Amino acid sequence: MMVSTFCLLFVLGSHIHIMKAALPRCERPVPSGETVTVLENATLNDSVFTYEGSDRDNDKVVFTPRETISPFFFDGKSINEEYFKLNDILDFETKNQYIFTKIYATHVGRTIGELCPPLTVNVLPVNEFTPVFHPSLLVVNVPEGLPEDTTVAILNCTDGDKEPTGSPEGCSQIIIQSGDNVHPRFKITNKQIVTTNNVINYDTGDVTFTLIVVGIDSSTLDPQKTGSMAIIINIDPVNVSMPSFQDLSYSISLPESTPVFKEVFDVNATDRNKRPLIDLAYKITDGNEADTFMICQTTGKMFLKRPLDFESDNSLVYYVTITATDDRLTSTAVVNVTITDVNDNVPICTPTYQDVTIDEKTSIGKTVASINCTDEDAGSVLLYRITSGDCDRFQITPSGDIIVTNVLSHGNTASTFHLKIQISDGFFESIVWLSVNTIKPICCETFKIPD
Template identity: 25%
Template sequence: YAKDGGSPPNIATVTVSIRIKDENDNRPMFEKDVYELQVPENQERVSIFTAKATDKDAGENGRVEYEIIGGDSSGHFWIDKKTGILSTNSGLDRESISFYTLTIVARDQGIPQHSSSVSVSVTVLDVNDNSPTFMDSSYSIDIPENSAASTVVLEVSATDGDEGSNGEVLYYLSSDAQGMFHIDEMGKISTVMSLDREKQTSYTFLVRAVDSAPSDPRSSTTRVEVNVKDVNDNSPLFITDPLIVNISKLTPVNQIVATMKAEDKDFGANASIFYRFSAVISGFSINSFTGEIRLLASLSSMTQSERTLFVVATDQGSPSRSSTGVVIIYLREEQYRGLRFRRSTSQIPLPENSAP
């Protein structure tokens, strides 16, 4: 107001409006310096967080826009610059990247522009989306048949890219293992008992790896073939022992009079058989490959009614195994088919000088 110096003084008043013009002297401020988030993997595009920064200024000086400036080189996240809503661009894969540290900046629109930033940690939670994987789709192993029980024949391993129980693997054998093999939690396959190649030459079964997910566990299989290698654990066995033959004393020389045959349940050289007499036998020979016994001398002058031959069958294993068989040869007399005179005598008178 204004007042003059008169008496009485006169007074005049006026109203003055003062408008304070805003200066951009405040920066946007987040409530926290760090935010920690968790999001399951494999989710479709989803909003996970709203960044909120306040600016005390007015108008454009207080209008805030948001931007991701670090920690997302692959572009897996997106932020609405006006609302600050942070979303995933697509499903995240924990097995590729399990943790992100994003840097979000908030900028006002004043001149000069002010900004602040905040760190957002995103942990990608595991979902059981991976099956255990074996290094090979099949395995083949040889084992000697005389291997002791609990012999480890093979160790398999399956890896699972998931986390925690989703990635913990247990192993099982299919019923084709016939109870002859066992697998432990480390994937070691061992024999339950000694194997016998003569009963079964090979075993083919599946190993199944199953993760330990509490629901809907995932699994995969690999094929295992165990070949039982032969060990020379069987001796030759003669098919007929003793072998009895009947031949004539008139049998011609060089004729085959008998064949002594043996079998061996082993395989390869372990089942390859050679034959011989246990001692030198006069008048006979034996084929070392076939077991054929051949006559080398005439039997007509032989006074014995039978001959006994001892044949040894030896396999070619290392060490070799053998057995002895017996051949009994009976010699029979042949009936004389020529003219014979009666044993009785007759006296017939004959005059001398009788004509012929």
């Protein structure tokens, strides 16, 4: 470093002395320069550094900048020291380093002096800002059954504090604080909400998760600050289960007298997929000959659609296939319906009145008439009996034959017997009338024809 000098002229008696005056020197910063640090929230008028100088002539040393030193200023302390103080607000995020290279140690009122070594002032950050999530509320919909490590949401956490080089910016850590505590379905990996290995199942109650997520800033200089956000995760059900019938085959018996529109069966399938998936829909897909049955689409209840007639219907056994669908998956069941006979027909007799004439000498056990009756009810057994008209002389056989059981002679006159015959199938009855007329035999005497 060059040292400048100037001459002083002194007159002592007759002698003239010329002396070289010494220039001020910088003692601090030291020759290699110095670095100091100051927090960005430092108080105004705080001292950042103390410049020190010396002068062999013991003149007061001051420090003169030939550059802008804002936001700092010099404030004299003693003869050869000055405080380098703060007079404006620092902001690490705006500027984090100041280097001063043109500050001189000089005398008061003079600009000639020695250039001081450089002074570097590094501004250190303080934790001013709370981490912020964008957005602060996030609503997402995801299907149930996602595999592990599936990304559900990407988190955007920022922090107004600019961090030193090499330090993470924004949130250094993000955690799920609440909303998924028992068997966690979610975790945070690389600032993303992802699924865990715990299955998300809508049918067991995983419908909505409200997660409170907390971000912790990356500051290491001050107490860490946190910010939070809410994430509402709605689980959408997925149709993964087929409708299920209690049995794949059902058997019922249905009397032919069943009224039309009467409920005859309820298939009632179930589906492990809980709503709000579409409700099960039922329909008959096979085996419904003659359009005999119908089914309620929403309940699975099966009804009789037309009158049945055991005696005339072509089919007495139906294999009705019922299909249940949940709009994607279907299942089927077969209802075996057997139509059973019911005594619903009156015995029919032809004719309902007979008139016969017989010899009063007709022998006992002789058939004098036959009652012809039929019943359309399959398997019906008809019962015949004479209810009035002289049951002592006649009987009726199980097949409807009227036979003589006693002597018919009734004095010297002919007789007529009016028989009332009842025919029953056990429930319904019919009546046939039979008139039995008796006549005397013609007796011929032997006589001689005259010559």
